[in-house]
Amino acid sequence: xxxxxxxxxxxxxxxxxxxxxxxxxxxxxxxxxxxxxxxxxxxxxxxxxxxxxxxxxxxxxxxxxxxxxxxxxxxxxxxxxxxxxxx
Numbered sequence: 001x002x003x004x005x006x007x008x009x010x011x012x013x014x015x016x017x018x019x020x021x022x023x024x025x026x027x028x029x030x031x032x033x034x035x036x037x038x039x040x041x042x043x044x045x046x047x048x049x050x051x052x053x054x055x056x057x058x059x060x061x062x063x064x065x066x067x068x069x070x071x072x073x074x075x076x077x078x079x080x081x082x083x084x085x086x087x
Contacts, residue, residue, distance in 0.1 A: 005041065006033060012048050021052040023083050024059060031082035032073075043073050 010033070014026035025048065036044070047055060047069060057063035059077045 009033070009041070009044060009048070013044075016052050018052060021056060023085055024056055024080070025052070027082045027084060028077050032076060040073055043069070043071075 010026070010029055013029035014022050016022050016025055029044065032040075033044075054063065058065045058069060058074065059080065061078060065074055
């Protein structure tokens with residue numbers, strides 16, 4: 001996988017605009033990106049173009065997930081076991 005592409009994704013995942021979105025989206029990236037292939041990277045690239053409130057609502061199950069984002073990646077995101085909140 002192209003390291004520059006992953007570095008750009010990491011930056012975008014961790015610089016969302018709110019701390020909550022950073023922890024959720026950035027934490028998801030940090031936990032899972034090492035095992036991603038092209039399809040998963042493309043999925044995440046598309047996902048991070050969406051509004052934070054929508055991504056968070058899909059992960060929390062408070063808003064229906066669009067067909068394009070349904071599947072194994074979203075199921076991992078919905079577990080929320082990757083969110084680490086510093087004290």
